[in-house]
Amino acid sequence: MKRSSDERFEKELLQALREPIRAPERNAARTRVSLRLQATLSCLEVGAASTLPLMLEAPSIAASQSTASVAASSKALVGAAGIGNTAAAAGSGAAGAGAAVAATHPLGVLLTAFALGAGAGGGAFVVLSGGDVIEPGAAAASKAPAASFSVAPRQKSPSLPALPLPEQAHADSGAASELVEGSVRAEEPERARTHARGAGAPALASGSAQLGASVSPATGPSVDTLTVQQALLDRARAALARGDGAQALAALAEHARVHPASTLAEEREALTIKSLIASGDYPSARARGDRFGQRYPHSLFLPSIRAALSKNP
Amino acid sequence: MMVRGAPFQENIVQSPDRPVLRSVAGNASDTSAAVSLDFPALFAQHFGYVWQTLRRLGVPVRDLDDVTHDVFLKVYHQLSQYQSPRAIKPWLFGFAFRVAADYRRLSRNRRELLEPSDEPQDTAPSAIERLVFAERLELALLALQDVELERRAVFILHELDECSIPEVAETLGINVNTAYSRLRLAREDFSKAARRLRSRRGER
Numbered sequence A: 001m002k003r004s005s006d007e008r009f010e011k012e013l014l015q016a017l018r019e020p021i022r023a024p025e026r027n028a029a030r031t032r033v034s035l036r037l038q039a040t041l042s043c044l045e046v047g048a049a050s051t052l053p054l055m056l057e058a059p060s061i062a063a064s065q066s067t068a069s070v071a072a073s074s075k076a077l078v079g080a081a082g083i084g085n086t087a088a089a090a091g092s093g094a095a096g097a098g099a100a101v102a103a104t105h106p107l108g109v110l111l112t113a114f115a116l117g118a119g120a121g122g123g124a125f126v127v128l129s130g131g132d133v134i135e136p137g138a139a140a141a142s143k144a145p146a147a148s149f150s151v152a153p154r155q156k157s158p159s160l161p162a163l164p165l166p167e168q169a170h171a172d173s174g175a176a177s178e179l180v181e182g183s184v185r186a187e188e189p190e191r192a193r194t195h196a197r198g199a200g201a202p203a204l205a206s207g208s209a210q211l212g213a214s215v216s217p218a219t220g221p222s223v224d225t226l227t228v229q230q231a232l233l234d235r236a237r238a239a240l241a242r243g244d245g246a247q248a249l250a251a252l253a254e255h256a257r258v259h260p261a262s263t264l265a266e267e268r269e270a271l272t273i274k275s276l277i278a279s280g281d282y283p284s285a286r287a288r289g290d291r292f293g294q295r296y297p298h299s300l301f302l303p304s305i306r307a308a309l310s311k312n313p
Numbered sequence B: 001m002m003v004r005g006a007p008f009q010e011n012i013v014q015s016p017d018r019p020v021l022r023s024v025a026g027n028a029s030d031t032s033a034a035v036s037l038d039f040p041a042l043f044a045q046h047f048g049y050v051w052q053t054l055r056r057l058g059v060p061v062r063d064l065d066d067v068t069h070d071v072f073l074k075v076y077h078q079l080s081q082y083q084s085p086r087a088i089k090p091w092l093f094g095f096a097f098r099v100a101a102d103y104r105r106l107s108r109n110r111r112e113l114l115e116p117s118d119e120p121q122d123t124a125p126s127a128i129e130r131l132v133f134a135e136r137l138e139l140a141l142l143a144l145q146d147v148e149l150e151r152r153a154v155f156i157l158h159e160l161d162e163c164s165i166p167e168v169a170e171t172l173g174i175n176v177n178t179a180y181s182r183l184r185l186a187r188e189d190f191s192k193a194a195r196r197l198r199s200r201r202g203e204r
Helices: A002-018 A023-045 A068-073 A084-092 A189-199 A223-242 A245-258 A265-278 A282-295 A302-311 B039-056 B061-081 B088-105 B125-145 B149-160 B165-172 B176-201
Strands: A075-081 A097-099 A116-118 A175-181
Touching: A002 B125, A002 B149, A002 B176, A023 A223, A023 A265, A023 B039, A023 B061, A223 A245, A223 A265, A245 A265, A265 A282, A265 A302, A282 A302, B039 B061, B039 B088, B039 B125, B039 B149, B061 B088, B088 B149, B088 B165, B125 B149, B125 B176, B149 B165, B149 B176, B165 B176
Parallel strands: none
Antiparallel strands: A075 A175, A097 A116
């Protein structure tokens, strides 16, 4: 008797292990990691655009079509925006790159997409999505210096009358949004809105009672602040790509001031060292490079930092 | 710039459990037949698997983001090494396993604890059922941590990911007999751990 209930318990445990991760949890994590990954890859590839275009080019957006009927009747939101406090920069050559994703939810309920504005360095390549498939859309802003956005009027989805769109976040200057056909999932409407305000990127989310209402608090920093941080680092990266070390250092100093203990600190430090090199301050670069090596002995940035330092005596 | 009329990407076969396929369909088996891998799409599609695998391998939730990030970074750099006839999940598992093992080697991470406070808690009343499930998952993960890591890898691949033993052996670079023997030991460890957890909890 005991034995058979032991077996049952064991089976239950195995079953629990087999269950896929809940979509909200997974998607929140995916967004956090994608932002970091994007930051890391951008840092690694600064000045040596070998493999990065793979991710940053192809400014295309695809809606997943796991269920044709859903795809046909749903809406996608695509927004593109300059990052809030740097939106002004859009006029001066640093264009916002928008990345948006649309996906259908298996249940075909309602999906959200939010737009991530990214600074001149490039677009974030993956955004929240409800379904299993995201087709990342991204744009390398540096390749399109003068962005021109068209603003679509606010729309309600006719197919989803019970789930009205929450107020659209105010788009700041330089920001714009657009609705296109596709599918929208309301995952974290609150977060999406906050994100939109915080970053100045217009995001539009649709609330879904059963799906969007309770979302586990994510571990780690919120997507919002990461997005803002990412924008700052993107600014630095873009400046560095132009060879403007001073400008890059300014953006990095701001990041260090506002987010001293950020999860992106490693990326920031790597960029700082490269920016110091770019601005000719080799002694400082070397000193920081040494400290970096001690602090992050296994860092993936180390080889490129060392290479850069060894090139500049 | 790119927004209006952005071309929909063609030729991406999308289904929940299939890898990112560009153009080719053909082989209907679960995870093979990818001809070229598109990293963003791969990331989007298999993020959940990698994340879950790392959690099963014992990476605590607080470090899951970091470790997942590292795995995908390695995947990114090795993308060209992927051989299309191979199933993608075991291939990804290989990365996850190595990174998780490195992670464990760091002394500060040796203490493997999946403390309840580590887990994101959903406290909404509507989530009671999920809490029950979450508790079970927590127990299951605890039991899994009692299986020694190398055995656990075999166990996860075979019992949870449903890979055949030869496939498991290939993924982990061990021979088939070793894989069988580790599987047997892993099952014993897991059963023992489950029994212990159950008796500690008492009959409920």
